[in-house]
Amino acid sequence: xxxxxxxxxxxxxxxxxxxxxxxxxxxxxxxxxxxxxxxxxxxxxxxxxxxxxxxxxxxxxxxxxxxxxxxxxxxxxxxxxxxxxxxxxxxxxxxxxxxxxxxxxxxxxxxxxxxxxxxxxxxxxxxxxxxxxxxxxxxxxxxxxxxxxxxxxxxxxxxxxxxxxxxxxxxxxxxxxxxxxxxxxxxxxxxxxxxxxxxxxxxxxxxxxxxxxxxxxxxxxxxxxxxxxxxxxxxxxxxxxxxxxxxxxxxxxxxxxxxxxxxxxxxxxxxxxxxxxxxxxxxxxxxxxxxxxxxxxxxxxxxxxxxxxxxxxxxxxxxxxxxxxxxxxxxxxxxxxxxxxxxxxxxxxxxxxxxxxxxxxxxxxxxxxxxxxxxxxxxxxxxxxxxxxxxxxxxxxxxxxxxxxxxxxxxxxxxxxxxxxxxxxxxxxxxxxxxxxxxxxxxxxxxxxxxxxxxxxxxxxxxxxxxxxxxxxxxxxxxxxxxxxxxxxxxxxxx
Amino acid sequence: xxxxxxxxxxxxxxxxxxxxxxxxxxxxxxxxxxxxxxxxxxxxxxxxxxxxxxxxxxxxxxxxxxxxxxxxxxxxxxxxxxxxxxxxxxxxxxxxxxxxxxxxxxxxxxxxxxxxxxxxxxxxxxxxxxxxxxxxxxxxxxxxxxxxxxxxxxxxxxxxxxxxxxxxxxxxxxxxxxxxxxxxxxxxxxxxxxxxxxxxxxxxxxxxxxxxxxxxxxxxxxxxxxxxxxxxxxxxxxxxxxxxxxxxxxxxxxxxxxxxxxxxxxxxxxxxxxxxxxxxxxxxxxxxxxxxxxxxxxxxxxxxxxxxxxxxxxxxxxxxxx
Numbered sequence: 001x002x003x004x005x006x007x008x009x010x011x012x013x014x015x016x017x018x019x020x021x022x023x024x025x026x027x028x029x030x031x032x033x034x035x036x037x038x039x040x041x042x043x044x045x046x047x048x049x050x051x052x053x054x055x056x057x058x059x060x061x062x063x064x065x066x067x068x069x070x071x072x073x074x075x076x077x078x079x080x081x082x083x084x085x086x087x088x089x090x091x092x093x094x095x096x097x098x099x100x101x102x103x104x105x106x107x108x109x110x111x112x113x114x115x116x117x118x119x120x121x122x123x124x125x126x127x128x129x130x131x132x133x134x135x136x137x138x139x140x141x142x143x144x145x146x147x148x149x150x151x152x153x154x155x156x157x158x159x160x161x162x163x164x165x166x167x168x169x170x171x172x173x174x175x176x177x178x179x180x181x182x183x184x185x186x187x188x189x190x191x192x193x194x195x196x197x198x199x200x201x202x203x204x205x206x207x208x209x210x211x212x213x214x215x216x217x218x219x220x221x222x223x224x225x226x227x228x229x230x231x232x233x234x235x236x237x238x239x240x241x242x243x244x245x246x247x248x249x250x251x252x253x254x255x256x257x258x259x260x261x262x263x264x265x266x267x268x269x270x271x272x273x274x275x276x277x278x279x280x281x282x283x284x285x286x287x288x289x290x291x292x293x294x295x296x297x298x299x300x301x302x303x304x305x306x307x308x309x310x311x312x313x314x315x316x317x318x319x320x321x322x323x324x325x326x327x328x329x330x331x332x333x334x335x336x337x338x339x340x341x342x343x344x345x346x347x348x349x350x351x352x353x354x355x356x357x358x359x360x361x362x363x364x365x366x367x368x369x370x371x372x373x374x375x376x377x378x379x380x381x382x383x384x385x386x387x388x389x390x391x392x393x394x395x396x397x398x399x400x401x402x403x404x405x406x407x408x409x410x411x412x413x414x415x416x417x418x419x420x421x422x423x424x425x426x427x428x429x430x431x432x433x434x435x436x437x438x439x440x441x442x443x444x445x446x447x448x449x450x451x452x453x454x455x456x457x458x459x460x461x462x463x464x465x466x467x468x469x470x471x472x473x474x475x476x477x478x479x480x481x482x483x484x485x486x487x488x489x490x491x492x493x494x495x
Numbered sequence: 496x497x498x499x500x501x502x503x504x505x506x507x508x509x510x511x512x513x514x515x516x517x518x519x520x521x522x523x524x525x526x527x528x529x530x531x532x533x534x535x536x537x538x539x540x541x542x543x544x545x546x547x548x549x550x551x552x553x554x555x556x557x558x559x560x561x562x563x564x565x566x567x568x569x570x571x572x573x574x575x576x577x578x579x580x581x582x583x584x585x586x587x588x589x590x591x592x593x594x595x596x597x598x599x600x601x602x603x604x605x606x607x608x609x610x611x612x613x614x615x616x617x618x619x620x621x622x623x624x625x626x627x628x629x630x631x632x633x634x635x636x637x638x639x640x641x642x643x644x645x646x647x648x649x650x651x652x653x654x655x656x657x658x659x660x661x662x663x664x665x666x667x668x669x670x671x672x673x674x675x676x677x678x679x680x681x682x683x684x685x686x687x688x689x690x691x692x693x694x695x696x697x698x699x700x701x702x703x704x705x706x707x708x709x710x711x712x713x714x715x716x717x718x719x720x721x722x723x724x725x726x727x728x729x730x731x732x733x734x735x736x737x738x739x740x741x742x743x744x745x746x747x748x749x750x751x752x753x754x755x756x757x758x759x760x761x762x763x764x765x766x767x768x769x770x771x772x773x774x775x776x777x778x779x780x781x782x783x784x785x786x787x788x789x790x791x792x793x794x795x796x797x798x799x800x801x802x803x804x805x806x807x808x809x810x811x812x813x814x815x816x817x
Contacts, residue, residue, distance in 0.1 A: 340709025
């Protein structure tokens, strides 16, 4: 395996390949940073360009773009609260408050470092485990996905703030996800006969509206045009910070890799689950959402690790773990290649060249992201009266381009207004996103599990992984709800 | 259920418009293309239908002697938006709708309001063969599978893509023809359904052949029943539905549609252009590369309309009985 990898590195180091790889990283940086332009769209746009290339080069370029977009979504999430990709939503929760405090440089540094570490851990896992883990991931079926989603959702109880708001938010997210034709029965739910709603409400209009648009509205309507900083110094290697986020980084990278490898879910879910677990295990859960460094480290290391992990089932089984990998699978077929069980044997040169390319890409992120980020931070000095409209423009173009739909643009603006109003009452947005992403997984996997078992709930207990996950969820939920009561009782007896 | 406007009225309308416009229309057909053409893809970017449209685009451009073509993906509502935009747009042959069998399955399920009264098929270019796939370690052949299903009614689980998808229709028609009592579990994608068969979580999947070739080669999946009238050369030992006297030969098709009011000479011009593309060496080598050469993909507009109408009746009945 090691000599295969070295052979791959030799291919990557050819001047032309290295040049193409660098350009791919920059294209990915730009696309990822623009709200709405996600990895999926970039890969689709550039797919025809790669037809003329050697398959090895083509897939190095496509996977490099993919890796770079997952990374660079964090830049606009931290600086303007406009997540560049769905994978970076969670990063905005703690990244943007840090920018408001004048700590943009620190936040970006944490983001870059976490992304690169997550990406490198993910790539190593990809290289070592592709042949082994892929088959284990197949044991993960509907009951396990259901249990995982439940585990993620229980964190609503630990989020801090008012529990009732958290529950309303999660329910609201779940409701939004309910809209559209139910894929399991074909029944239309809340579509009111409108074809635009039949496919459901996309994640991008909701995220861009709730976060980016609402923030522009807030700063414009509330005349909050103060510029908190003029000079941003991005420090990537900061020892005290590294000590603070070390545990979070290792835990989140591992969570990211595992979730990425599962064929059914992708990097956005990984970012969410690792954020949830970081909040849950933190000694100060109340600090999250207000600019906690761990709140950036967790989702960024997890989403990059998951992005690499999602390539494991793609290469080993031909099963895409996310939207972008599905497009990459299509690209393989167009090049006359069939990822799947035989692929590791028949095309090992190509695969190891792609692995080596991804390895290099993660170092390029460490190296090149700084000058790139500096460009974006310069924009902070532009008066908000000019910057705000530009952000809105990017949001509109980006959202439109996802499905070529003007309806989605109106939807996004609507969610912008909703986000603005919810902010006024300090509503925990994170719970809406949790409900929106994890809710439909829980719903459809519950129903699928019950069809598998002909209606018997025993299926969740008979299968060891789902039983364990559900038990953990139950214990943690009880603990978070009961602990404060015990503490209060103790205080009372003490006094 | 959408109203199914009889085609003869549309034909009558065209006939009434009559001779005066015919000369004009054939002139237009000679001048085609005189303005930019839009390919609307009734599916998301990166999938089979999208790849089909994007591969055909430069070949079509050559076949009509140069044109400016833009490809637009309209995946919303199983492609219904693409059909709607084609049906409501100008009937001049400059808006082409690239659609799969999902067009007719979603119509039968009442999810797509645009029917064959509003769209005219120009040509069918691909027909991927449907089959029943299992893990060969679990079931040796279809006889073993059938016996198990008969002995355990209601226990067998078969996966496929969403409800009213071509996969689901293949399942329903198999159940309808064979009388076996089995359950369908809809997944988000073919990949997820496949993963569950590989992992032993479900028993089988009904889907098209080409995406699963690598698993077949690796011996992890096997087609045990092929929806075809003749055995396929590559799978001489796998029985067909027709051998069991079940008349199920539908595949997952990819075809091109235009607005139903498009003048006949223009439809004909388009059909000829697509036929030229289909017969080209370049297209055939693409079809071979993506394994869509198991059976004849070409079907002209009239034949394909007949087939779609039959399928619509069958699918509507199957969905109603479910």
